[in-house]
Amino acid sequence: MAKKRKRSSDALAPAAVEKPDDSAPERPERTLFGFKDSSDEPASKDAGPFFRNKEKVLITCSRRIIYRYRHLMQNVVSLLPHAKKDSKVESKQSKGSALNELVELRSCSSCLFFECRKQKDLYLWMVKSPAGPSVKFLVNAVHTMEELKLTGNHLKGSRPLLTFSSNFDQQPHWKLLKEMITQIFATPKDHRKAKPFHDHVFVFSIVDDHIWFRNYQISVPHNEIDKVDKGGLDKMTLVEVGPRFCLNPIKIFGGSFGGPTLFENPFYVSPNQIRALEKRKKAGKYAKKVKAKVRRKM
Amino acid sequence: MVELEKEEDPLVHDEPMLDDDDTDEDYVESEDDDSEEELQAEPSKKAVYNKEGLLEKLEDIAWPENVDWMHKLTVDHDQGEKVDVNDDLTRELAFYTQALDGTRQAFEKLQSRKVRFLRPADYYAEMVKTDTHMHKIKGKLLFEKKKIEEAEERKKARESKKRSKEVQAEKLKERAKEKKESIESVKKWRKQRQQGGFSKGKEDGPNLNFEVEEGLKQHKKQRPGVSPGDRSGGLAKRGKQGKNHRSKDSKFGHGGRKGMKKQNTAETTNDFRGFNNQKGESGNKKRKMF
Numbered sequence: 058m059a060k061k062r063k064r065s066s067d068a069l070a071p072a073a074v075e076k077p078d079d080s081a082p083e084r085p086e087r088t089l090f091g092f093k094d095s096s097d098e099p100a101s102k103d104a105g106p107f108f109r110n111k112e113k114v115l116i117t118c119s120r121r122i123i124y125r126y127r128h129l130m131q132n133v134v135s136l137l138p139h140a141k142k143d144s145k146v147e148s149k150q151s152k153g154s155a156l157n158e159l160v161e162l163r164s165c166s167s168c169l170f171f172e173c174r175k176q177k178d179l180y181l182w183m184v185k186s187p188a189g190p191s192v193k194f195l196v197n198a199v200h201t202m203e204e205l206k207l208t209g210n211h212l213k214g215s216r217p218l219l220t221f222s223s224n225f226d227q228q229p230h231w232k233l234l235k236e237m238i239t240q241i242f243a244t245p246k247d248h249r250k251a252k253p254f255h256d257h258v259f260v261f262s263i264v265d266d267h268i269w270f271r272n273y274q275i276s277v278p279h280n281e282i283d284k285v286d287k288g289g290l291d292k293m294t295l296v297e298v299g300p301r302f303c304l305n306p307i308k309i310f311g312g313s314f315g316g317p318t319l320f321e322n323p324f325y326v327s328p329n330q331i332r333a334l335e336k337r338k339k340a341g342k343y344a345k346k347v348k349a350k351v352r353r354k355m
Numbered sequence: 356m357v358e359l360e361k362e363e364d365p366l367v368h369d370e371p372m373l374d375d376d377d378t379d380e381d382y383v384e385s386e387d388d389d390s391e392e393e394l395q396a397e398p399s400k401k402a403v404y405n406k407e408g409l410l411e412k413l414e415d416i417a418w419p420e421n422v423d424w425m426h427k428l429t430v431d432h433d434q435g436e437k438v439d440v441n442d443d444l445t446r447e448l449a450f451y452t453q454a455l456d457g458t459r460q461a462f463e464k465l466q467s468r469k470v471r472f473l474r475p476a477d478y479y480a481e482m483v484k485t486d487t488h489m490h491k492i493k494g495k496l497l498f499e500k501k502k503i504e505e506a507e508e509r510k511k512a513r514e515s516k517k518r519s520k521e522v523q524a525e526k527l528k529e530r531a532k533e534k535k536e537s538i539e540s541v542k543k544w545r546k547q548r549q550q551g552g553f554s555k556g557k558e559d560g561p562n563l564n565f566e567v568e569e570g571l572k573q574h575k576k577q578r579p580g581v582s583p584g585d586r587s588g589g590l591a592k593r594g595k596q597g598k599n600h601r602s603k604d605s606k607f608g609h610g611g612r613k614g615m616k617k618q619n620t621a622e623t624t625n626d627f628r629g630f631n632n633q634k635g636e637s638g639n640k641k642r643k644m645f
Contacts, residue, residue, distance in 0.1 A: 208496065210482050219429045230404075269446075269450065283470065
């Protein structure tokens with residue numbers, strides 16, 4: 058795929074993907090508004106690193122995905138303008154290597170892979186591409202944007218505000234997840250498809266060791282575009298746009314789509330086990346009844 | 356012995372999180388757990404938790420420390436008390452307050468940087484939900500509002516019906532009382548005239564105020580706008596089933612789908628109107644005339 062514009066920072070791109078904190082480039086940054094010197098950086102403390110968020114997310118799903126989860130995937134694609142949607146992947150082969158290659162091929166730096174098993178359970182893989190950690194989640198409580206009770210709407214491609222609950226900073230695995238979520242869900246500032254205003258907010262909060270996601274539209278009474286009216290902040294209301302889902306982390310791996318296990322959730326029970334348990338509960342009913350009858354007769 | 360991590364906060368279920376045995380060694384594989392125990396919220400005793408590995412990876416991927424906030428746009432919010440997962444209302448309320456608080460902080464920051472962050476009213480661009488979808492939502496909201504209003508009206512009518520019996524009884528009483536009074540006053544006046552002699556001709560009659568109430572009062576049973584012969588009292592829906600028929604009309608045009616009509620009925624059995632014209636001018640050329 059030919060790149061549209063030649064940028065002076067292209068030579069730094071592969072390095073920038075893995076370690077954005079590289080040595081200062083020789084020429085000043087060339088951005089949409091012309092050359093940017095370090096003196097233009099508004100609030101940089103040091104001679105700030107010329108940081109460019111070149112995050113690109115690849116979003117794919119497995120083959121036998123059902124409509125509800127497919128709609129969820131499409132909703133996520135529409136929420137993230139820096140995402141590329143790809144066609145379905147086969148699930149039987151060693152999906153680790155195939156997906157890694159796919160991500161590299163599309164020159165993406167991270168991946169969201171929706172895997173649906175048994176047409177019932179949805180697993181979400183959040184992966185940082187070349188050598189990054191990867192997380193496998195079980196997704197519950199899915200509500201898509203098409204539901205009529207979610208009445209909000211916002212600009213497509215506007216940069217979201219991300220809010221995290223404070224318990225993300227309490228344990229290392231949550232910290233890692235917070236960093237991954239920030240990098241994947243925050244729209245890069247100077248992205249081509251990003252729109253200027255901020256009119257929606259993502260909520261990631263940890264309740265009962267699950268990560269809950271919500272997306273709200275911000276409506277605040279205002280007359281000017283760069284400042285809120287006097288009492289406006291108090292009159293601000295949020296309307297839910299959707300989608301809604303709940304993530305249950307299963308395992309964190311050191312590599313992408315595999316690798317050494319760094320974290321395993323001790324409270325995680327696979328949905329198969331839950332179903333098997335319930336069936337087993339019902340299994341001995343008749344035998345128990347017969348036994349009880351025999352005992353009574355004796 | 357299992358060491359408790361003192362720096363970390365206790366878990367929700369107050370079980371110790373096994374950690375320190377792993378830090379110096381290689382990773383421990385987790386066992387296949389007894390699923391019965393798992394469900395009772397016992398953590399698997401050998402779950403992997405490689406704290407150093409996690410922090411190492413975090414350093415690997417993290418953006419540099421002094422990245423401008425404008426790139427990240429993240430806000431942290433203190434959750435306060437533990438939220439009960441199963442109570443939907445409080446949970447959603449907690450999320451809502453988190454979003455609200457976060458947005459307030461973020462807006463203050465944005466305002467201080469003089470960034471244009473509020474969308475002007477005339478900025479038209481592609482939205483994440485289509486206009487037709489928003490139209491459907493609007494329809495649904497209006498429908499629900501109407502339902503609520505109708506339910507309230509019905510409640511009020513029921514209440515007023517209960518009251519109306521009492522009110523009626525009172526009115527009847529009042530009327531009876533007034534009738535009595537007027538009769539009494541006539542009698543009195545007659546007596547007065549008798550006593551005072553019949554000479555006072557100029558005195559007008561007993562003060563009977565007939566004109567006041569009974570004049571323009573509508574007959575109780577009448578209802579405006581409803582014809583007297585209508586037994587349902589204006590409440591019956593005219594025509595076929597209202598909502599279903601309207602939706603079918605919009606789909607198939609007035610008169611309904613061609614296939615849904617009966618063709619072979621008692622009336623059409625002996626109806627030979629379509630077959631009379633043998634000169635080849637019949638409308639339906641596919642029909643075979645034998």
